[in-house]
Each structure stands twice: as C-alpha cells, then as structure tokens.
Amino acid sequence: MSEPVALWQVALAAGLMLLSVGLSVWMKLGLGRDILVAGVRMTAQLLLVGLILDWVFRLNTPVPILAIGLVMTLLAAQAASSRPRQRYPGLLLDSFLSVFVSSFLLTGLTLSGVIRVRPWFEAQYAVPILGMVLGNTLTGVALSLDRFTGDLRARRGEVETLLGLGATRWEAAHPLIRDALRTGMMPTLNSMLVMGIVSLPGMMTGQILAGEHPQNAVRYQIVIMFVLAASSALGSLSVVLLAFRALFDGQDRLRSERLRGQRDR
Structure with missing residues (x-):
C-alpha cells in the first residue's frame, strides 16, 4: 500500500502544469492565465472539500x-x-x-x-x-x-x-x-x-x-x-x-x- 501523499508532492505534481502553460505560450493559444487560474482554483476547492469531508465523515x-x-x-x-x-x-x-x-x-x-x-x-x-x-x-x-x-x-x-x-x-x-x-x-x-x-x-x-x-x-x-x-x-x-x-x-x-x-x- 502506498504512503499518504504529502503537500510537497502535490506541489511537485503542480509543476507539471508548466507543460500546459509552455504549450500555450509556444502556440500562442492565450490560455496561460486560464490554466494557472484553473489549477489554483481546483487545488483550493479540493483542499477545502477535504477539510469539510473530514468533518462530515464524523457525523451520524x-x-x-x-x-x-x-x-x-x-x-x-x-x-x-x-x-x-x-x-x-x-x-x-x-x-x-x-x-x-x-x-x-x-x-x-x-x-x-x-x-x-x-x-x-x-x-x-x-x-x-x-x-x-x-x-x-x-x-x-x-x-x-x-x-x-x-x-x-x-x-x-x-x-x-x-x-x-x-x-x-x-x-x-x-x-x-x-x-x-x-x-x-x-x-x-x-x-x-x-x-x-x-x-x-x-x-x-x-x-x-x-x-x-x-x-x-x-x-x-x-x-x-x-x-x-x-x-x-x-x-x-x-x-x-x-x-x-x-x-x-x-x-x-x-x-x-x-x-x-x-x-x-
């Protein structure tokens, strides 16, 4: 069984978004800002959901x-x-x-x-x-x-x-x-x-x-x-x-x- 994913590992995976940003800059897609905003928003939303679910799972x-x-x-x-x-x-x-x-x-x-x-x-x-x-x-x-x-x-x-x-x-x-x-x-x-x-x-x-x-x-x-x-x-x-x-x-x-x-x- 794998070990829990640490925050630094999440940050390392987030670095992969630079591939999408680089592609957008290279091909002049104009999506660089959208990609970064989507990544930050997704991360914040999921971390918040994780905290909420941790509380909800304890309820009966x-x-x-x-x-x-x-x-x-x-x-x-x-x-x-x-x-x-x-x-x-x-x-x-x-x-x-x-x-x-x-x-x-x-x-x-x-x-x-x-x-x-x-x-x-x-x-x-x-x-x-x-x-x-x-x-x-x-x-x-x-x-x-x-x-x-x-x-x-x-x-x-x-x-x-x-x-x-x-x-x-x-x-x-x-x-x-x-x-x-x-x-x-x-x-x-x-x-x-x-x-x-x-x-x-x-x-x-x-x-x-x-x-x-x-x-x-x-x-x-x-x-x-x-x-x-x-x-x-x-x-x-x-x-x-x-x-x-x-x-x-x-x-x-x-x-x-x-x-x-x-x-x-």
Whole structure:
C-alpha cells in the first residue's frame, strides 16, 4: 500500500502544469492565465472539500449530508445553466430540477438498493457517489440543453413550417428533442465503450491505489458507470422536456421570443 501523499508532492505534481502553460505560450493559444487560474482554483476547492469531508465523515445524522448535497446540486445546476448559448426565462430552475431529481433519485437507489449502505446516509459513500452522479448529470444536462435551444433557434423556420402545416408541437420538436438527447448521453456512452481497454476510470484506480482488491474495485466501478449512464439519460430527458414546455405553448405555437442569446442580454 502506498504512503499518504504529502503537500510537497502535490506541489511537485503542480509543476507539471508548466507543460500546459509552455504549450500555450509556444502556440500562442492565450490560455496561460486560464490554466494557472484553473489549477489554483481546483487545488483550493479540493483542499477545502477535504477539510469539510473530514468533518462530515464524523457525523451520524442525515441533515448535514442532505444540506451538502443540496448545495452541490445548486452549484451543479448553476454550472449547467451557464453553458447553453441560447437562454430562456426559467432555465436555471429547469436545470436545478433536472439535476436534483435525477441525481438524488439514482444516488438514493444506489445507496439503498444496490450497494445497500447501512445507514443509507453514510457520508463515506453518499457524498462521493452523489458528487460523481452530479458531475455526470451536469454534463448531460448542459449539452442536451445547449443542443436543443441552439437547434431551435437555427431551425426555427423548419419548426414553424411544420406547425403551420398542422403538426403538433411534439411532432414538430421531436427531431430536435431526439438529437439533444443523443448529444447529452453520448459522452457517457463513449466512455463506457473504451473503459477497461483504453482508459482506467478514476474511481477504480483510486480504490486500487488505496489497497482495495482489483476485482472488488472493478465491481464498484461497473455499478457506478451504470448509474452514471442512467443519470445522464434521465437528466437530459428531464431538462429537454422542461425546455420544450417553456418554449412551446398549449396552442402548439413556438415561443421563439423567449430565446435570447448570451450576447443579446
């Protein structure tokens, strides 16, 4: 079993960021400052999370666990809602509802029904699993929402023509909904296709480095990947349907005036 990583070793690894900065300077990418800011921010955030989790893991009550989960969900929804280039009123709420329902539902099912953690709110399991599910759901929600609203703006004429010819709002929007769902789900599916052959996932690698038996680590990773695939599908479907509801009215009309590009605000 490996020894704990010291702070000086973390600082040594941080020096590897200079490779990215050097590449940015050499190729004139203009990303040097962004790389440094991202590295510092990531380090500070993870060190802070480590301190918080050290405190949380000592607790034996679900209230602080749920509170932390809600804060994580709100931050994930904020990040997801900031990515689409086309926006509409209520986008943040739709993102929050989609992320919250899919992440909490699937994390709860995993803890109580699959892994069978006792108690179900055991922080050692609940917080890391929820964090992984939230991160994956965030990506699916952001990508599918960006694709749906972007296509709706770009293909407005096609959609309105179908509506004018008597199509229902669902019939007119169905191709856009389908493409948006495919976009939201594709990253997780692509990751699953090459997992174990091209890439070794972080959770499994971390468990093995911590001394866990490889077979047990693999089983945990398989469970998590199935959960992540489900969260990606459910989150993408939820947010696209909510966006569909917001941008089409009950009279089968496209409310394109509700869409605003980020530069239009």
